[in-house]
Amino acid sequence: xxxxxxxxxxxxxxxxxxxxxxxxxxxxxxxxxxxxxxxxxxxxxxxxxxxxxxxxxxxxxxxxxxxxxxxxxxxxxxxxxxxxxxxxxxxxxxxxxxxxxxxxxxxxxxxxxxxxxxxxxxxxxxxxxxxxxxxxxxxxxxxxxxxxxxxxxxxxxxxxxxxxxxxxxxxxxxxxxxxxxxxxxxxxxxxxxxxxxxxxxxxxxxxxxxxxxxxxxxxxxxxxxxxxxxxxxxxxxxxxxxxxxxxxxxxxxxxxxxxxxxxxxxxxxxxxxxxxxxxxxxxxxxxxxxxxxxxxxxxxxxxxxxxxxxxxxxxxxxxxxxxxxxxxxxxxxxxxxxxxxxxxxxxxx
Amino acid sequence: xxxxxxxxxxxxxxxxxxxxxxxxxxxxxxxxxxxxxxxxxxxxxxxxxxxxxxxxxxxxxxxxxxxxxxxxxxxxxxxxxxxxxxxxxxxxxxxxxxxxxxxxxxxxxxxxxxxxxxxxxxxxxxxxxxxxxxxxxxxxxxxxxxxxxxxxxxxxxxxxxxxxxxxxxxxxxxxxxxxxxxxxxxxxxxxxxxxxxxxxxxxxxxxxxxxxxxxxxxxxxxxxxxxxxxxxxxxxxxxxxxxxxxxxxxxxxxxxxxxxxxxxxxx
Numbered sequence: 146x147x148x149x150x151x152x153x154x155x156x157x158x159x160x161x162x163x164x165x166x167x168x169x170x171x172x173x174x175x176x177x178x179x180x181x182x183x184x185x186x187x188x189x190x191x192x193x194x195x196x197x198x199x200x201x202x203x204x205x206x207x208x209x210x211x212x213x214x215x216x217x218x219x220x221x222x223x224x225x226x227x228x229x230x231x232x233x234x235x236x237x238x239x240x241x242x243x244x245x246x247x248x249x250x251x252x253x254x255x256x257x258x259x260x261x262x263x264x265x266x267x268x269x270x271x272x273x274x275x276x277x278x279x280x281x282x283x284x285x286x287x288x289x290x291x292x293x294x295x296x297x298x299x300x301x302x303x304x305x306x307x308x309x310x311x312x313x314x315x316x317x318x319x320x321x322x323x324x325x326x327x328x329x330x331x332x333x334x335x336x337x338x339x340x341x342x343x344x345x346x347x348x349x350x351x352x353x354x355x356x357x358x359x360x361x362x363x364x365x366x367x368x369x370x371x372x373x374x375x376x377x378x379x380x381x382x383x384x385x386x387x388x389x390x391x392x393x394x395x396x397x398x399x400x401x402x403x404x405x406x407x408x409x410x411x412x413x414x415x416x417x418x419x420x421x422x423x424x425x426x427x428x429x430x431x432x433x434x435x436x437x438x439x440x441x442x443x444x445x446x447x448x449x450x451x452x453x454x455x456x457x458x459x460x461x462x463x464x465x466x467x468x469x470x471x472x473x474x475x476x477x478x479x480x481x482x483x484x485x486x487x488x489x490x491x492x493x494x
Numbered sequence: 495x496x497x498x499x500x501x502x503x504x505x506x507x508x509x510x511x512x513x514x515x516x517x518x519x520x521x522x523x524x525x526x527x528x529x530x531x532x533x534x535x536x537x538x539x540x541x542x543x544x545x546x547x548x549x550x551x552x553x554x555x556x557x558x559x560x561x562x563x564x565x566x567x568x569x570x571x572x573x574x575x576x577x578x579x580x581x582x583x584x585x586x587x588x589x590x591x592x593x594x595x596x597x598x599x600x601x602x603x604x605x606x607x608x609x610x611x612x613x614x615x616x617x618x619x620x621x622x623x624x625x626x627x628x629x630x631x632x633x634x635x636x637x638x639x640x641x642x643x644x645x646x647x648x649x650x651x652x653x654x655x656x657x658x659x660x661x662x663x664x665x666x667x668x669x670x671x672x673x674x675x676x677x678x679x680x681x682x683x684x685x686x687x688x689x690x691x692x693x694x695x696x697x698x699x700x701x702x703x704x705x706x707x708x709x710x711x712x713x714x715x716x717x718x719x720x721x722x723x724x725x726x727x728x729x730x731x732x733x734x735x736x737x738x739x740x741x742x743x744x745x746x747x748x749x750x751x752x753x754x755x756x757x758x759x760x761x
Contacts, residue, residue: 204666206662206665226665227662227665227666228665228666228667228668228669228670229668231668232666233666234662234663234666236662236663238656238659239663240656240659240660240662240663241663242660242663242664242678242681242682243655243682244681244682244684253664253667253669253677254667254668257667257668257669258668301667302666302667305668
């Protein structure tokens with residue numbers, strides 16, 4: 146990647162940014178967040194959780210409720226409309242101009258900035274090459290595939306060297322295979338550019354793969370902010386635990402420093418009483434009857450190639466999902482024993 | 495199976511006959527009228543010979559009405575473009591009951607008989623300065639009548655493309671309102687604007703109801719002159735007049751159709 150593509154890393158600060166729509170619907174509770182310069186932050190959550198509203202407030206397409214402030218570095222941009230914030234934005238529907246060719250689309254922002262023609266042509270060409278779009282420069286937008294349109298949208302947003310890059314569900318309109326390869330491409334691009342990027346998605350896989358940090362949102366509030374690992378292994382609450390990956394819930398009873406699950410007792414440091422435990426499918430293991438903590442019956446076995454996902458129904462309590470490696474021959478109706486790794490069990494309030 | 499697709503049954507011939515009959519019903523009067531305008535003496539028939547005498551006379555006597563019709567039509571087009579396109583844009587960008595109400599109100603001049611609109615115009619503005627005797631009075635009537643067609647045509651295209659997102663895209667690249675409007679909004683509504691222009695031009699050139707009441711002896715348009723000549727002159731002259739009208743309007747229609755086809759976005 147050429148040096149000229151390395152962009153400034155501007156931090157973004159949101160101060161008490163809430164959003165109430167006309168009619169009184171609260172889309173976003175007042176939110177404080179600092180996005181570090183050069184960081185890729187992903188807003189993740191189900192539809193209607195406020196993630197897109199937050200992105201649009203950062204972009205300048207919505208203004209926060211009175212009292213809220215948006216800062217790019219030291220500059221307060223709250224009052225500036227999007228066209229004066231120097232941001233790059235990639236829309237879910239791409240918003241490419243059908244009346245222009247690929248090259249004209251990419252050149253649009255440079256034209257607005259009144260760059261001299263030779264400089265403009267050079268930068269458009271450079272950007273098209275970077276995005277592997279060189280041969281499509283003269284094409285019309287309706288002659289491109291979905292993946293190509295996506296890359297044009299990225300090129301168009303980046304060629305103006307924006308202060309921050311904003312991406313609103315950019316991969317949602319694509320099919321699964323294309324999504325994976327473009328996700329890798331975007332990841333490579335964001336790392337290479339060093340630009341501050343805000344990425345909105347409802348796809349936890351995308352969030353895990355792209356985010357330096359993830360902001361999990363629900364019902365207009367931030368549920369948790371953390372690295373993908375923190376979010377996955379130390380979910381702040383039941384919502385985050387359920388939303389990210391698959392999570393099993395186990396009932397246990399704590400008494401006198403010991404926690405009993407099924408027939409097993411594990412050392413326990415928490416207070417006495419009934420405890421709800423969360424365990425990831427990969428942290429439950431098949432065991433022999435002697436080593437097992439509790440038993441159950443296989444209700445379903447799904448062969449996934451690299452692993453087999455079992456649904457095990459214990460004698461009491463909800464069904465558990467267990468991932469087993471290797472060539473498991475287990476099937477419906479088989480009796481199995483399971484072991485819990487106590488170090489990986491989470492107790493969530 | 496093959497016999498079914500190859501042999502045409504009586505149903506096919508019946509349909510073909512019916513279609514041709516309808517076509518004939520529509521085109522024969524037009525052809526007859528145009529021929530009448532070229533016939534030396536219509537009552538004697540074609541054997542009296544063909545002549546351009548009548549066409550020549552129409553051009554000599556009525557060229558004023560032809561020019562005025564064209565003048566009004568293009569002025570009307572300019573007005574509906576300046577008023578209608580921004581109006582359609584405003585309606586498209588503003589969802590809600592009020593906008594829909596305005597949209598319906600805009601259609602009113604089409605629903606109300608032209609005579610009534612014309613009378614209302616005369617009663618209200620007939621006494622304002624020299625307006626009554628000016629061609630601008632007819633223009634006002636035409637704009638009132640054709641504006642809804644422009645707004646509807648542009649609005650239809652604006653509804654089909656995601657205008658809001660396109661504009662947000664342009665804004666994110668730094669474009670202010672005017673630049674967005676002229677480089678993104680207008681070019682992407684081109685097919686609707688052209689379709690609307692086509693409607694406005696043809697409606698204005700052929701408009702009779704309103705114009706008949708609004709005109710003065712000095713501000714006669716082509717259709718009004720046509721009515722006069724049919725009523726008071728030889729049928730050959732009226733027919734020659736019709737011929738001139740066709741020659742005038744058909745090429746511009748074909749031109750605009752061609753433009754509209756080219757401008758249609760294929761997404």
